[in-house]
Amino acid sequence: MIQILTLKEEAYNHITGKIKNKKYLPKERINESQISKELNMSRTPVRQAIVQLEQEGIIEHYLHQGYYVCEKPMDMDTYLNLLDVLTLLINDAILTTEFSKQAIAEITKTIDEMTEATCQQTFIDAQSQFFLKILETKENEFSYEVGLLLIDSLKKLATNEVKQVMMDTKEKTVYFCESTVRHLVNNQKSYALSSMEDLYDYFVLHALKKVY
DSSP states (O other), X not given: OXXXXXXXXXXXXXXHHHHHTTSSXXXXXXXXXHHHHHXXXXXXXXXXXXXXXHHTTSEEEETTTEEEEOOOXXXXXXXXXXXXXXXXXXXXXXXXXXXXXXXXXXXXXXXXXXXXXXXXXXXXXXXHHHHHHHHHHTTOHHHHHHHHHHHHHHHXXXXXXXXXXXXXXXXXXXXXXXXXXXXXXTTOHXXXXXXXXXXXXXXXXXXXXXXX
């Protein structure tokens, strides 16, 4: 027996399908008029579908702004596992690489960019470059490419809450990064490693506790 969908069900399936296929991203506005045009139906069944999705926690409503796709809860276990692997790569690079004056200058430049950053994205990008410059100095293409993929995945997983935590810890992050470079200049690799471990511990065991 063929099941005939109601217009509301058709609109519901259309919206959820786009969310699952990432055509609608978290925090993206749901355009009721556009959907009704796409499905060649009135706005009433589309609105009914949206209300149902709101009740199911898939869509959220902002007063005077409209309906938006909910931001999914972050998979903290995956985030921490990726961060652990990135940390291992960074630590290996610190312990096995000779850092030239030019390399130190390039790494220091990323710290300056972190210090000057006034918004989340600029700060996070600068911090990412700090780690990538360390990996780049190792001159191991595989390690660098893996680090690049890990950082990209961490950025995609991070919710706005986590990004704000990263921004809030800017002063401490800069401090630990500066300490790392200072020890690298003096070829004190074990101390440089300790500074990176202190940064990891502060971020994971202290700062992230606010959101998980």
